[in-house]
Amino acid sequence: MEDEHFSEPPPPSADKVARRAIVLSVVSCRGFVEGDRANSKGGADLAKRSYEWLRAIALDEEASDWERQVVTSPFGSLADRDRINASWLSEAVTVLAWSLGRMELPGFNEQCDPANAANSLGFLQPTASTVLTRPQLRPSEDLKEYNEFIYNLHWRVRDFSLNKRSYDFESLARKA
Secondary structure, eight states: OTTOOOOOOOOOOHHHHHHHHHHHHHHHHHHHHHHOGGGHHHHHHHHHHHHHHHHHTTOGGGSOHHHHHHHHSOTTOOOHHHHHHHHHHHHHHHHHHHHTTSSOOOOTTSOOOHHHHHHHHTTTSOGGGSTTSSOOOOOHHHHHHHHHHHHHHHHHHHHHHHHOOOOOHHHHHHHO
8 A cells, every 4th residue: 555656636627617616606596595584585586597597508417416405495495504505605606716717716814705706607697608608727826826825724724723823824825
């Protein structure tokens, strides 16, 4: 076993990233509108339109079983944990939209804007007006640098939660 060498899996294609970003934007949208009790009629309409759009652009089969369950459940029936998990996917949508060059990332200490991320991908637009048409990823070096930055940030926050040692995040951010 010592001599075995494990290589990195190949990165996903721009097409795959674009398809995942669209699917996750629909799932995330469902999580948000499901939680908006003040606008349940508008939320139900948006949930229905977004799933119909996903089907119309032939991406409903790209969804995992859990994602499909979220977007096809009757409006108002999602368990709180599923609703929360779905809405948190907005962070993934933001990173994928950035990786596709569709938007800039917020600061690591700022909330993402789910509607901006989804709209940057062409949410609810005809296929020709979405990221699915000629998707292109940022240069691999940019993606690797961001991955390294987020990994290090996560590691430091996790280490602090366990060991209560402080880190100079401002310095870290300048270097990254």
